[in-house]
Amino acid sequence: MICIKKVNKYYGKTKVLKGVDMEIRDGEIFGIIGHSGAGKSTLLRCINGLEDYKEGSILVNNKEIRTLNEKQLREMRKELGMIFQHFSLLERKTVFENIALPLECFKYSKEDINKRVLELLDLVGIKDKKDIKPRNLSGGQKQRVAIARALALNPKVLLCDEATSALDPNTTKSILALLKDINKKLGITIVMVTHQMEVIKQICTKVAIMEGGEVLEIGETEEIFLHNTKALRKLIGEDNIVLPQGTNIKILFPKGTSNESLITKMARDLDIDFSIVFGKLEKFRDDILGSLIINVSNKSGESVKRYLDNKGIIWEEIVND
Numbered sequence: 001m002i003c004i005k006k007v008n009k010y011y012g013k014t015k016v017l018k019g020v021d022m023e024i025r026d027g028e029i030f031g032i033i034g035h036s037g038a039g040k041s042t043l044l045r046c047i048n049g050l051e052d053y054k055e056g057s058i059l060v061n062n063k064e065i066r067t068l069n070e071k072q073l074r075e076m077r078k079e080l081g082m083i084f085q086h087f088s089l090l091e092r093k094t095v096f097e098n099i100a101l102p103l104e105c106f107k108y109s110k111e112d113i114n115k116r117v118l119e120l121l122d123l124v125g126i127k128d129k130k131d132i133k134p135r136n137l138s139g140g141q142k143q144r145v146a147i148a149r150a151l152a153l154n155p156k157v158l159l160c161d162e163a164t165s166a167l168d169p170n171t172t173k174s175i176l177a178l179l180k181d182i183n184k185k186l187g188i189t190i191v192m193v194t195h196q197m198e199v200i201k202q203i204c205t206k207v208a209i210m211e212g213g214e215v216l217e218i219g220e221t222e223e224i225f226l227h228n229t230k231a232l233r234k235l236i237g238e239d240n241i242v243l244p245q246g247t248n249i250k251i252l253f254p255k256g257t258s259n260e261s262l263i264t265k266m267a268r269d270l271d272i273d274f275s276i277v278f279g280k281l282e283k284f285r286d287d288i289l290g291s292l293i294i295n296v297s298n299k300s301g302e303s304v305k306r307y308l309d310n311k312g313i314i315w316e317e318i319v320n321d
């Protein structure tokens with residue numbers, strides 16, 4: 001469990017993390033999304049003690065990171081594997097040697113290293129590449145090596161800093177599938193820092209949206225997308241999607257529901273006109289979720305809300321501000 005409370009972090013006089021609160025539970029795939037400069041990487045680096053924070057608390061498995069000395073930090077980092085956008089592999093070493101590095105650092109025997117590296121190569125699906133140098137690998141294969149190396153010491157948590165940002169869409173998909181598989185097989189907690197919405201949609205069970213050093217919103221990924229929350233709309237630049245006049249009502253279609261005829265039937269039943277402002281279907285892992293924003297006159301607004309309530313439909317009014 002990673003428990004972050006009221007963390008403030010400064011670079012010089014600039015405050016780059018502002019009262020960050022977050023709880024990441026064991027076994028979750030937790031996404032942290034935001035534009036460049038939001039503070040995502042800084043937060044990740046505070047979690048594994050690469051950066052200091054002066055105010056607030058970060059507990060990893062009940063240990064306050066700020067209070068650990070170098071030796072304790074080294075021990076703690078065994079539990080926190082990390083991968084990066086640009087893989088950070090040693091070019092002069094082979095794939096095998098790269099993966100073996102953390103095990104050598106912690107003085108594992110040759111025999112144990114051999115056994116563990118072969119296991120890891122198998123887990124990430126690059127057994128045939130073991131004697132190759134990184135420059136002869138594709139980006140996706142390099143990230144697989146980095147993942148294997150990060151898992152070498154059996155960490156409880158895998159921190160991923162823009163791990164798929166340098167990869168093409170298909171390779172991104174395959175790396176995300178691998179991470180999901182690792183999460184399932186090993187029960188490892190995964191924290192994904194990203195600016196790519198696809199990453200969040202494809203594998204994250206929870207998400208925190210950050211901006212300017214602050215957490216704007218945290219919740220179940222599905223809920224945040226289904227409700228198309230203000231923070232999410234801001235992030236994807238759909239903030240001004242509603243019409244300035246009348247009443248804008250968002251109708252939600254959670255998974256497994258089909259309300260296609262609902263709107264036209266409602267318009268007939270209530271004898272009102274409506275405009276469709278925005279509609280979308282989103283693919284989430286294995287489900288499709290939908291939402292539709294309609295605009296009706298202020299006069300009809302109340303009867304529409306009552307109608308939807310009576311039919312048990314989830315809706316919310318979107319107020320332009």
Ligand SMILES: Nc1ncnc2c1ncn2[C@@H]1O[C@H](COP(=O)(O)OP(=O)(O)OP(=O)(O)O)[C@@H](O)[C@H]1O
Pocket residue numbers: 011016034035036037038039040041042043195
């Ligand atoms: N070592 C540093 N010294 C001074 N300022 C820094 C340092 N590292 C980051 N910053 C500043 O801290 C803020 C947060 O940066 P951070 O890298 O955490 O953001 P981010 O959300 O991860 O964005 P990106 O994806 O672009 O890295 C930015 O304004 C950045 O300029």
